[in-house]
Amino acid sequence: MKKILITGAGSGLGRGTALGLAEAGHDVIATTQIWPQVTELRRHVADLGLQDRITVDKLDVLDARDVMAAATWDFDTFVSNAGYAESGPMAEIPVELVRRTFETNVFSNLELTQHVVRKFVDEQIAGRIIFVSSMGGMLTAYGLGAYCASKHALEGIAASLRDELAPTGITVQTINPGAYETGFNDRIAETTYRWHDDAVNFTREADIRATFDEIMQGQFDPQEMIDHMVAVIGADDGKYRNVWPPATEELIKQVQESAWTRPVRPASTASATPS
Numbered sequence: 001m002k003k004i005l006i007t008g009a010g011s012g013l014g015r016g017t018a019l020g021l022a023e024a025g026h027d028v029i030a031t032t033q034i035w036p037q038v039t040e041l042r043r044h045v046a047d048l049g050l051q052d053r054i055t056v057d058k059l060d061v062l063d064a065r066d067v068m069a070a071a072t073w074d075f076d077t078f079v080s081n082a083g084y085a086e087s088g089p090m091a092e093i094p095v096e097l098v099r100r101t102f103e104t105n106v107f108s109n110l111e112l113t114q115h116v117v118r119k120f121v122d123e124q125i126a127g128r129i130i131f132v133s134s135m136g137g138m139l140t141a142y143g144l145g146a147y148c149a150s151k152h153a154l155e156g157i158a159a160s161l162r163d164e165l166a167p168t169g170i171t172v173q174t175i176n177p178g179a180y181e182t183g184f185n186d187r188i189a190e191t192t193y194r195w196h197d198d199a200v201n202f203t204r205e206a207d208i209r210a211t212f213d214e215i216m217q218g219q220f221d222p223q224e225m226i227d228h229m230v231a232v233i234g235a236d237d238g239k240y241r242n243v244w245p246p247a248t249e250e251l252i253k254q255v256q257e258s259a260w261t262r263p264v265r266p267a268s269t270a271s272a273t274p275s
Contacts, residue, residue, distance in 0.1 A: 001026055001027065002021075002076060002233075003026070003027045003075045003076050003077065004021055004026055004027065004075060004078075004233065005029045005031065005073060005075040005077070005078050006018050006029070006030055006031065006081055007031050007059055007061060007079070007080055007081050007109075007112070008032075008033070008081040008082035008132075009030035009032055009041065010032035010033055010034070010037035010041065011037070011182070012182035012184050012222070013132070013177060013180065013182055013222060013225055013229065014030075014079075014081040014082070014132070015030070015041070016223070017081070017226050017229040017233070018030035018054065019045075019048065019050065019054070020227065021233060021234060022045075022053035022054045023050065023053075024230055024234050028054045028055070029054075029055045029056075029057060029073055030045075030054050031056070031057050031058065031059030031070070032056070032058060032059070033059075033060045034058070034060070037058075038056050038057065041056045042056045057073075059082075061082045061104060061108040061109055061111075061112050062103065062108050067108075067111065068115070070115070071115040071116065075127075076120075076125055076127045076128070077127060077128045078113070078127065078128070078129050078130065079132065079233060080109050080112070080113060080131045080132060081132040082104065082109065083104065083105055083132070083134075084101055084103075084104035084105060085144075085146070085147040085150075085187075086098070086101050086146055086147070086191045087146065087147065087191050087192045087212075088143055088146075088191070088192040089142075089145075089201075089203045089208065090145035090146065091203070092196075092202070092203055093145070093146055093195070097146065097191075097195070098149070101149075101150050102149075105147075105150035105151065105153075106150050106153045106154060106157070109131075109154065110157055113161070116129065117161070117170065121168055121170075125170075126168070126169035126170060126171075127170050127171075128170070128171050128172075129165075129171070129173075130172075130173045130174070130175060130232070130233055131157075131158045131172070131174045131175070132175050132229075133154050133155055133174045133175065133176045134176055134177060135176050135178050135248050135251075135252060136151045137151035137174070138155065138176065138243075138255075138256065139251075139252055139255045139256070141215055142211050142212075142215070143189070143192060143208060143212060144188065144215075147188060158172055158174050162240060172240070173232070173240055173241070173242065174240065174241050175228075175229055175232055175242045175244075176241065176243040176244070176248075177225050177229075177244060178220060178243070178244060178245055178247070178248030179215075179216075179218070179219045179220060180219055180220050180221070181219035181221065181222060182222045185216060185219065186216060189212040192208060192212075220245060224245065225244055225245075228242070
């Protein structure tokens with residue numbers, strides 16, 4: 001039985017995983033960004049009869065007081081799941097929105113993780129840190145560049161901590177979900193239209209919408225990812241990197257391999273260029 005702190009449990013994969021871990025017999029501190037989510041999740045936990053297994057509390061990774069309070073809680077496994085995203089073509093997305101994405105997904109998550117590491121070291125806990133990254137941490141997709149870039153940065157942090165913390169007994173893993181229909185991906189796409197303007201931007205909204213519509217097709221049932229996350233987090237051992245589903249893992253490997261031979265100018269473009 002593990003004592004698990006998970007951030008971003010107010011909705012989506014984080015919420016489902018928190019409940020699944022409790023149902024599997026683990027003690028869970030499920031945290032949400034805002035107080036209304038705390039109230040709603042507490043009610044749901046009570047309805048499921050899991051109140052003896054799940055403690056619900058507020059942990060906004062951008063709130064210094066929340067972060068300091070979390071460092072005093074009793075846990076041996078930290079699941080860094082909180083995430084944020086803004087979308088739109090990378091050539092035109094306001095840099096302020098990119099900074100906002102990095103503030104949550106990279107800097108604030110790192111700061112909280114540093115507090116967790118110090119807690120584990122001071123209390124001599126051979127704990128576990130699990131970063132919920134994304135398939136976007138190893139490839140990119142049109143309009144999702146800011147989010148993917150932040151997850152690429154998170155991958156670098158996770159790999160550095162993995163090696164640095166080895167002597168302490170603290171282990172590090174990543175979980176990289178594919179495209180699951182939790183609503184998160186669709187909400188990311190919608191953020192573009194809060195700033196994009198055909199009268200100002202050279203990219204066309206109709207083209208962006210068409211591309212996002214294509215990307216959002218074929219999203220998977222989130223329950224299968226939740227089940228996989230529960231298995232990975234609840235296990236006593238496992239792999240450093242955990243991509244799911246297998247088709248997404250294969251896609252990532254293909255994309256990474258193709259980067260070594262991809263020409264600067266695709267063949268169709270090259271043939272259309274005057275000599």
